[in-house]
Amino acid sequence: MSPTAAVNLQDVRFEYKVGHPILQIDNFQVPSGGRIFLHGPSGSGKTTLLSLISGILVPQQGHVNVLGKDLTQLSAAARDSLRGSQIGYIFQGFNLIPYLTVAENIALPCDLHSARRARISEPTIAKEVARLARRLEIHTHLNAPVTELSTGQQQRVAIARAIIGSPELVIADEPTSSLDTDRRDAFLDLLTEAIRDTKNSGQGEVTLMFVSHDRSLAAHFDQTISLAEINHAAVLAEAKL
């Protein structure tokens, strides 16, 4: 295993039903500080792979090493803690808790994890939330209910929540699928800049894993990986067809 890999999967096999593997990956690495674009068609196991990397699921076989920890050796609670304190997650849509304000949504990881709280650059969580909100131009909506925001604004709140407290790994699961082309590019630029800011402010390397079925986004990233190429289970499924 490379000592600088943020994510390292070795001989991983995962199946929901016995005899029907969804993922079968011999070797997959994401270098620390890298910006990886992972693409694959719908149903190819992208979200399952992200669930393995974030420690929600555990493979039946193999090792999933994330930020120096072998998740297969950790308890469920330890995996949850690692995810909350070291990983920022952006969903495709419905990223926000509807009954919390914008500020509360952004602050949530810091409220739940002292490690995230310890890494903020401002003296208080509220000031850190305000700083990020200004950077992402949502500072005028901080006390608004999230339901009053446009889809684009909601995705920016999701970026803020994912990067607050400088997690070492940010995972974005099809975050642009509900945006039009102009907004999609603006979102990607903003995400990239926000992560670069975090890196530049001396808070360590931030690794970005961006997952999408849309290959046209590949130009925004350092490295592009096709899930179909690394997932033997997908190849086998296609062969059966």
Added chain:
Amino acid sequence: MKTLFRLAFKSLRSRALTTTLTIFSIALSMMLLVGVDRLRDAAKAGFSGTLSHTDLIVGARGGGLPLLLSSIFHIGNASNNISWESYQHFAHHPAVAWTIPITMGDSFHGYRVIATDDNFYAHYHYRGNKSLVLAQGHASQELFDITLGADVASRLNLGLGAKIVLAHGIEEKSILKHNTTPFTVVGILAPTATPVDRAVYITLLGEEAMHYGWENGTPPAIGEEPPPLDPSKLKVDVITCFLLGAKSRMSTLYLQREINTYKAEPLTSIIPAYTLQELWSLLDYADTALSLVSGAVLVVGLLAMLIALYTALNELRREIAILRAVGLHARQIFTLFLMESTLIATVGTVVGIGAVYLLLFLLRGVIESHFGLPIELVGLSTRVEIYAVATIVCGALLGTIPAMRAYRNSLVDGLNAQ
């Protein structure tokens, strides 16, 4: 934990209507349970407080409870009369301090007419040491004097000097009026919040005067004029019952035995407090039935909470996925839902108990004056505390069902709930 509590609170607040209705249903159930409990205590206090300092009630041979109910609470009729001689015998008994003779059998607009003497005003006590006070005028002295209980005076809007005609029998709509012997209101008693307020008081001879010329309780035939009243010929032959105060409490049991075995006439004497116990054991059935109904309503309230939380689960799957993504453990998801159900049950319980006390505080005057039930605003009784704790515990236990489902969802859905 603080963040979880905040999340649970805000999640419930976001479903304000469902949450409010669920809380309302639990609060209503608690109101019924606690209300029944408080009113039972109030009823006991009301009945027990109606009569104090009276050691024995003596009437014709019959059941103890009917004697108590008819003589003190004006419910039902006495089985028979007792002779004036028997009354005199015990009134002058060396162990007896005082007696209050009572004759009943007539009414005024449905209110009992009680023929008695000065002893009633001097010795009748209620709620411990409280004795009767005349708000206006004086006690009945003359043949056709009548003193009104406070309720009678206020409801019928009668004042001193009013002339009233009493009716024969205790039915509200009596066909036989004592038209020839009208009474004059000479006194009005101050309110006591006991059945005393709902009766009118005449002298024993006044009672005899109304029935002058009657033969064996039967009025003169139609067309037949009653003989002209000759007060000098009036005498009391029988009374309905009498209250008795012994010189010492020690002699009460001895007196009771002597009265119950009195050879000259079959009599029954009862110790009011003991006979009230019989009443409570009868009321316990009604109390149990009411409590069961209230308990059933509480179960329905808690089930409504379960349904509300359970049906909300599907809507909450994406939120659970987000919370899992920000590092909430599956057991914290369980705790979150448990907090919601416990919060609903707790708020429902507190609101229910608070509402009962508020209502009792606001309505105690009305309840006391209309029903004679003094409402004691004491703290929570042990029974109420048990109800409250049981409701919250049941709410929490029922909450484990949706909480367990949310826990499983969070494990199965992971970050993938749609």
